[in-house]
Amino acid sequence: MKSLKENFQKAHIVIIGSGIIGKFNALELSELGFRITIIDPAEQRNSSNAALGLLMGNIYQKKKGRSWDLRKQSVKLWPKWLKQLQEINNKLNIEKPLIQLTTNEKTFKKLEKFINENNDQSLKVLEKDSIIIENISKTFQTRNIKGIISYKDGRINAGTLLKTLDKYLKNKKINFIDEEIIKIRKSNNQWFSTTKSNKDIKSDMIILCNSLKAVDLIDNLLSHNIKLKPVLGQAIEVGINNVEVNLLTLPKQFNINGKNIIPISKNKLIIGSTDEYCTNPEKNIFEKITNFLDKKPTWLINGQVTKKWFGIRSRPEGEPSPIMKNLGDGLIICTGFYKNGILLAPACSKWVAKEIQNYFA
Ligand SMILES: Cc1cc2nc3c(=O)[nH]c(=O)nc-3n(C[C@H](O)[C@H](O)[C@H](O)COP(=O)(O)OP(=O)(O)OC[C@H]3O[C@@H](n4cnc5c(N)ncnc54)[C@H](O)[C@@H]3O)c2cc1C
Numbered sequence: 435m436k437s438l439k440e441n442f443q444k445a446h447i448v449i450i451g452s453g454i455i456g457k458f459n460a461l462e463l464s465e466l467g468f469r470i471t472i473i474d475p476a477e478q479r480n481s482s483n484a485a486l487g488l489l490m491g492n493i494y495q496k497k498k499g500r501s502w503d504l505r506k507q508s509v510k511l512w513p514k515w516l517k518q519l520q521e522i523n524n525k526l527n528i529e530k531p532l533i534q535l536t537t538n539e540k541t542f543k544k545l546e547k548f549i550n551e552n553n554d555q556s557l558k559v560l561e562k563d564s565i566i567i568e569n570i571s572k573t574f575q576t577r578n579i580k581g582i583i584s585y586k587d588g589r590i591n592a593g594t595l596l597k598t599l600d601k602y603l604k605n606k607k608i609n610f611i612d613e614e615i616i617k618i619r620k621s622n623n624q625w626f627s628t629t630k631s632n633k634d635i636k637s638d639m640i641i642l643c644n645s646l647k648a649v650d651l652i653d654n655l656l657s658h659n660i661k662l663k664p665v666l667g668q669a670i671e672v673g674i675n676n677v678e679v680n681l682l683t684l685p686k687q688f689n690i691n692g693k694n695i696i697p698i699s700k701n702k703l704i705i706g707s708t709d710e711y712c713t714n715p716e717k718n719i720f721e722k723i724t725n726f727l728d729k730k731p732t733w734l735i736n737g738q739v740t741k742k743w744f745g746i747r748s749r750p751e752g753e754p755s756p757i758m759k760n761l762g763d764g765l766i767i768c769t770g771f772y773k774n775g776i777l778l779a780p781a782c783s784k785w786v787a788k789e790i791q792n793y794f795a
Pocket residue numbers: 450451452453454455456473474475476477478479480481482483484485486487488489613614615616643644645647648666667668669706707743744745746747769770771772773774775776777778
């Protein structure tokens with residue numbers, strides 16, 4: 435009798451979409467010995483490349499339900515994957531901690547309650563006279579800033595992560611095809627993914643990791659009620675010209691009143707992201723994204739946008755994010771990551787791998 439691993443080595447799995455979710459699925463499945471092909475015509479322009487890479491695991495306030503289970507599992511899995519990926523690129527790292535700040539007293543009370551009710555030593559309320567609060571208050575010229583810190587959460591550089599994953603997958607001899615899939619179908623026990631140039635790619639299974647477009651591929655194939663809406667996420671890099679301000683005195687990553695802030699040098703920082711149900715980036719992005727305090731500090735008013743970028747995520751309608759479903763007959767959908775796709779990729783690909791192992795067992 436053949437071993438499971440031998441069965442897996444014979445099976446060919448096509449992954450449509452090479453964002454963080456497609457790549458992580460390939461990573462997980464290649465470890466199990468499957469033969470994998472990833473297909474994507476535009477992976478440099480996807481939402482994964484736009485991500486800021488914040489990993490909001492333990493700091494997430496709703497500690498129950500599927501979303502929490504996925505976060506919890508990902509928080510556990512990340513260190514193992516990081517160690518493995520560091521063998522390819524020792525610069526890849528998770529910078530800790532993660533800080534959440536607010537100038538709203540009601541929001542702060544909620545954060546405080548969350549910390550007090552959770553007996554987690556890695557989560558703390560920031561003391562008013564802590565060096566972190568002092569430096570942030572001084573730089574942002576505000577007095578009523580308060581917040582919490584998570585010593586176990588942090589940030590991974592999404593661009594470096596994606597490049598490292600590419601190298602890892604290349605070493606694992608994963609096949610990449612630079613094409614758009616316009617149709618999928620099953621015939622004689624085999625799946626066929628048809629490219630725009632009319633080539634058919636044969637496989638035993640398909641995993642749909644192509645975000646919004648996943649629905650187009652199943653519309654003519656089966657009856658379903660999966661609905662996805664585009665959500666725009668935007669970020670800017672701001673250069674400042676004020677010798678009295680040193681942005682490197684600030685924490686490595688933090689959030690003030692819902693905006694994520696990442697200082698990258700003495701005089702440059704990244705600010706993101708906005709959530710809008712649209713697909714066109716806004717013209718007045720600087721005004722909108724820097725408007726997170728009652729009064730902007732002068733250095734920020736005079737700041738210059740040195741880079742700006744955006745990404746379109748897919749948000750499920752009528753059901754929680756993400757959508758992870760076994761559609762049967764060797765077809766799996768893993769999409770709808772309108773946020774936290776970087777954080778959740780390890781747990782979601784673990785779920786997919788389990789479904790696939792059961793299919794071939
Ligand atoms: C500005 C911004 C900041 C963000 N910050 C964070 C953060 O700090 N932390 C975090 O965890 N998440 C963050 N996110 C969210 C995160 O980027 C997403 O959750 C994640 O990228 C979703 O990954 P994905 O693989 O599902 O989709 P994508 O990265 O969009 O990949 C889908 C891929 O499918 C391909 N595709 C589509 N149709 C087809 C087809 N027919 N055939 C073949 N290929 C196809 C596309 O070309 C694309 O490459 C942020 C997003 C944005 C925009």
